Amino acid sequence: MKHFVMGLLLVLAQVAGAQELNLGLKLDAKGKRPEKVMVQGRVDRTVWLGVSFYPYGTKNVLLEGTHQVIQVPAGRFEHGFQVADRLLGGGVEVALWEKKVPAAQCSGPCEWCQRNGYHLENQILYIYGSLAQSAGRAGK
Numbered sequence: 001m002k003h004f005v006m007g008l009l010l011v012l013a014q015v016a017g018a019q020e021l022n023l024g025l026k027l028d029a030k031g032k033r034p035e036k037v038m039v040q041g042r043v044d045r046t047v048w049l050g051v052s053f054y055p056y057g058t059k060n061v062l063l064e065g066t067h068q069v070i071q072v073p074a075g076r077f078e079h080g081f082q083v084a085d086r087l088l089g090g091g092v093e094v095a096l097w098e099k100k101v102p103a104a105q106c107s108g109p110c111e112w113c114q115r116n117g118y119h120l121e122n123q124i125l126y127i128y129g130s131l132a133q134s135a136g137r138a139g140k
C-alpha cells in the first residue's frame with residue numbers, strides 16, 4: 001500500500017512539472033488574413049524554442065524554410081511572429097528542445113550545422129500549423 005501511494009505522488013509531480021506549448025493565429029484588423037503566429041507555453045527549465053516557416057509547396061525544409069531559435073527560461077512565455085505574404089498558404093513548425101548544439105560540438109556530418117551553425121536535440125514538444133488564408137464572409 002505504501003508503495004502504491006508513493007507511485008501516485010510521483011505521477012502527480014510529473015504532471016505538475018509538465019511542459020506546455022500552444023500555437024495560435026491572430027487575424028489582421030480587417031479580419032482577412034492571419035497576421036501573427038502566437039506561440040505560448042510554460043516550461044520548468046531553460047529550453048530552446050524553434051520556430052520554422054515554410055512557404056506553400058516547400059519540398060526541402062532545410063533550404064526553403066526560415067528558421068529561428070529562441071532561448072526560453074523557466075516559466076511562462078509568449079512570442080509573436082509576423083506572417084509575411086509569401087508564407088500565406090504555407091506552414092509553421094514549432095517545437096521545444098532540450099539542447100542547442102553548436103556546430104563545433106556536433107559529431108556530424110550534419111546538414112543543419114553546415115547551414116545554420118547549430119542543431120537542436122532532444123525534442124520535448126512539437127506542433128505543426130497551417131497558415132491558410134481566411135475566405136472571409138463575402139461569399140458570392
Ligand SMILES: [Zn+2]
Binds near residue numbers: 101106110112114118
Ligand atoms: Zn549538427
